[in-house]
Amino acid sequence: MKSNNVKENKYKNLCCPKCKSKLVKKNGRRKTENRGLIQRYQCEKCNYRFTYDDGFFRMRNNPKKITCAIDLFYRGTSTRKVQEHFQSFYPHNSHNSTIYRWIIKYSSMISSYTDSLKLKVGKEIQVDEMEYHRRQEHKKKGVVKDWFIDSIDCQTRYMVASKYAKKREKIELKEVLAKVKYKTEGYVTTITTDGYTAYENVVKKTWGYNNKQGKYKIAHNKVIASRGEGFNLFIERLHNSIRERTKIFRGFHGTIESAHAIMKGYGVFYNFIRKHQAINCCPYELATNIKLKESNKWLELIWLSRLQNY
Numbered sequence: 001m002k003s004n005n006v007k008e009n010k011y012k013n014l015c016c017p018k019c020k021s022k023l024v025k026k027n028g029r030r031k032t033e034n035r036g037l038i039q040r041y042q043c044e045k046c047n048y049r050f051t052y053d054d055g056f057f058r059m060r061n062n063p064k065k066i067t068c069a070i071d072l073f074y075r076g077t078s079t080r081k082v083q084e085h086f087q088s089f090y091p092h093n094s095h096n097s098t099i100y101r102w103i104i105k106y107s108s109m110i111s112s113y114t115d116s117l118k119l120k121v122g123k124e125i126q127v128d129e130m131e132y133h134r135r136q137e138h139k140k141k142g143v144v145k146d147w148f149i150d151s152i153d154c155q156t157r158y159m160v161a162s163k164y165a166k167k168r169e170k171i172e173l174k175e176v177l178a179k180v181k182y183k184t185e186g187y188v189t190t191i192t193t194d195g196y197t198a199y200e201n202v203v204k205k206t207w208g209y210n211n212k213q214g215k216y217k218i219a220h221n222k223v224i225a226s227r228g229e230g231f232n233l234f235i236e237r238l239h240n241s242i243r244e245r246t247k248i249f250r251g252f253h254g255t256i257e258s259a260h261a262i263m264k265g266y267g268v269f270y271n272f273i274r275k276h277q278a279i280n281c282c283p284y285e286l287a288t289n290i291k292l293k294e295s296n297k298w299l300e301l302i303w304l305s306r307l308q309n310y
């Protein structure tokens with residue numbers, strides 16, 4: 001019964017893809033190969049008939065198998081091992097490169113939704129970068145050095161904004177900090193970084209200057225570990241978690257875009273899926289208004305991200 005309720009909720013914001021009218025009625029079902037019968041709808045205004053794309057339109061495999069693969073991957077199983085595991089349980093064998101594509105597709109889908117959320121956070125955000133290696137394929141072979149730039153709210157432990165990039169210069173830092181500002185507006189008063197000089201102007205410029213008060217709208221707290229001022233504890237712990245989970249990636253293979261999508265998916269896993277030991281719940285429960293009801297949270301997040309389009 002519980003899952004039925006959620007399915008009803010899933011359709012409550014449904015509107016006609018053609019004329020955007022909310023007056024839509026059920027109109028029979030369409031048989032599909034892998035997803036069984038799918039509800040068809042008709043617009044009462046313009047008579048347009050449509051099915052609701054729950055994110056798995058034209059996918060050969062069912063949502064449960066796909067989200068299971070994504071979950072196993074972010075819990076530390078390689079795509080090759082996921083493939084081997086599925087071989088014993090599902091008649092259709094999915095190649096590990098297919099599984100890799102699912103992870104990229106749905107990580108991008110969910111994170112474009114979660115990245116639009118405004119957050120309720122504490123006063124301090126810590127920002128840092130870590131170095132990564134990416135194995136290039138196709139034309140340019142060899143290993144390149146990249147950067148993962150990330151940020152965390154010290155209170156809710158929510159990973160606020162991140163970017164996987166070729167460089168960590170002002171332009172990349174600015175992109176991450178602009179997202180931090182947008183998502184945490186009204187809450188944050190301090191940005192903590194290490195001594196890396198590129199942060200200096202970018203932090204000030206992103207938040208701007210308050211002429212009335214005669215000071216910058218944000219405090220920039222620079223912690224220089226070599227001076228014995230201690231580490232930025234929360235971001236350091238986040239980096240340890242990331243390293244622990246992503247070591248099985250054995251370096252990323254492929255394009256910078258796919259590496260970025262994989263890391264975006266890790267952000268979803270970190271904020272929404274895994275329980276954070278220090279707060280005894282998931283960061284999203286403290287930082288957002290979202291209430292996830294399903295046991296398969298990946299699937300529910302995919303539904304939610306699809307609803308954005310209507």
Ligand SMILES: [Zn+2]
Nearest residue numbers: 016019043046
């Ligand atoms: Zn219509």
